Amino acid sequence: MTSQTPRDVRGNDERERLDRPGYHLPIEINTRKLGHFVAVAEELHFSKAAARVHLAQQALSRQIKELENEVGAKLLERTTRKVTLTPAGEVFLEGARTALAVLDEAASAARRAARGLAGTLRLGYVPGAALELTPLILTEFRERHPDVVVEMQEFPVSDSSAGLASGATDVAFVRLPKGIANIETEVLFVDPVVAMVPSSHHLAGRVSVSARDLIGDPITNGDTLDEAYRAFWCLDAARDESTKARLVPINSITEEAQLVAAGAAIAVTSAVVMHHMPVPGVQFLAIDDWSGSAIAIGWHSDERSPVVAQFLDVACSVRDRESELVHTMENRPTTI
Incomplete structure (x- = not known):
């Protein structure tokens, strides 16, 4: 049996790198030593620095020598x-502080990400979102979780789930009722609804109407696939076989208002439209026997991540805190 001589465990590539002019192996420095050096550099006194880092002075001195x-x-x-610091020490102190700060922030970011409190939250909303609560909820969430980027997207009236059904959003401001599976909701408040009719309509001179007063006219529809949502806004519960809804498709609230003003249809809409989007040529009427539309937070029932849970918590806490505002919104006048 022939004996083998010891050989360099590094491969040829590594040996070639070591032979290059100016090449140095990366320095592997224990971060504890960096912290100890910073303590000495700031105290400029080994005894005080040793007490600060809870280490014997002799051990601290040895660590500084090893670091050098x-x-x-x-x-x-x-x-x-x-x-005193040498010129090299002054330069190294700046780098040591930066390195420790970067490591601390990286560790903090990792912990936040592990808790689901960093990253991006995709927030969808239907026209109007959560009305006056919207900016309050978003401001509170950003203050609590500044490392979460909230990406907001408005969806057309045809998508009553505001992107939840397609998976385009993580959480959304939606209007109920909702008939789409696998979406959970938490009601924030109930928004009064009104009838919008042309100024020339035979009901235009009245202050209020019943749902049955409205079922003889064509009615606007967002062309949604959500039957429960469509049925509410088209007054289906007040209809029978002889008064089935004649639907006039719309793509937006402004288009709806223009169609009503032109006499092409009537509409059931949020009372907030009457107060914040006055439209010439229409009149708004209270509907005595029709409930309001609940505005809610919606999310995927099988994918409630920590960041979605935190957004829900913020929304509910703002709702509960702003009880007077919610009361005002829920009792918004339905006649002018």
């Missing part, structure tokens, strides 16, 4: 009277 050997430069000048 690893760096390849003298970092501190030591005399019996004082400790």
